[in-house]
Amino acid sequence: MVSTTERHRHGASGSRRGRRGSAGRRRRPPASRHTTGDVVRGIVRTIGEVLLTVGLLMLFYASYEVYGGQWETEREQQELAQGLEEAWAAEAAAEEDTEPGPESEPLPGSADSRLYLPSLDLDWVVVNGTTPSDILNSPGHYTDYGSEPGAVGNYAVAAHRTPGLFWDIDQLEDGDVMVLEDAENFYTYRVFEEQTVLPGDVWVIEPDPFDDATDEAPERSLITLTTCAPKLNNTHRLIVWAELAETTPKSDGMPEEIAHMAPEAEEE
Template structure:
């Protein structure tokens, strides 16, 4: 049995406990600072995740779009080769110009005419007369410099830094396969536009180039555009198409690639 005195004491204890539970610790400047830092940290974490996904899309997400566009460009290229051209006809910007193979990377593309952003969105682009100082851009297999720009993304020029001296790069036009071999790789600043001159190694020959060169240009380092990676190759062989594909790319025929994708 609980006495009246004990019940009174018990009630006062409960009121005291309830009163203590209602009291809240005052917010201090440290609490505010910690809340701000915690919120800022969460924002940075979220921004980091978004940037990670964006970088992944830039590297890999466009690969499917590129493959689809390349299939369409391949049809356009074949049609252009089959249609007769006038002696003074100029390719339209963004139109299919040639096909390029890099067997060391197991990559091939239709190269379009022009290097403006819209031209090279899904394909490497050939520097035209309008893009080269002096207006003297070479065609495939010609003496001079067949220069090509491409984005540093998966499926385009992401891995061209892995090329070594002597690696073949093959260009195909309507009549021939032209095999070039890598002779130089370097990183330059964007203002060093002489890398796409007719003879980037000897400016005195720009008016009358003696070598047939192929130059690839892309951003460096990866995921940045502060510099340009330049890979230059020199023509070593011209093979008429009625003799079949060069051995270095015999397994890279477009029809073979299509069979592998099925």
């Protein structure tokens, strides 16, 4: 026979076990259901991430195309400058020792002169020739008419519209100075005209582009810069002309306009 007290104890214990058992079970979360909207949003998000990545890659590539080549240009210009100085020194020594011989045609890609644009704080070694390989990292001298620095005629120069080359020549203004240097002299030219023309307008590099009677000998000493226009495009050509104003023998030192661009001044 079970006493009332024991029945109460057993009942309470069972009740507690029942409550614990009920509380110990966890309900399973309802199965997730992907709606059509969720799928569409996921696809759109993935496409957006892919487009963003592609856009960044294209931006990096475009930046390299515009600015990456400037380092290669600077490196090649340093090599050309050293070679040009050595060639001028050898030329001067040969003239002192022997009688000058017949002049030969300039070799394509060989250094010919140095060009200074002091208002843009830029200078380059100019090579002979304007083929793609000639002007890859340097301005190139048109050799069609056999012009020389400082001589009567038109010393025409072409370069790519890239940073480090003719990127900013549209900033040249009337009266700005260009200086050409050869083995013996500095030739100071002053800008007097700028035009944008079509690629087929080859008259711009003729001995006297402003004289319709092209069969007559030129009377002016000009320098012409040509490059693509607008920037990052080649549908037109930007042309800048300057006329000789002064000739300075190297024995007199650099012209005042470019004195700050001398190697010793740059080191200071």
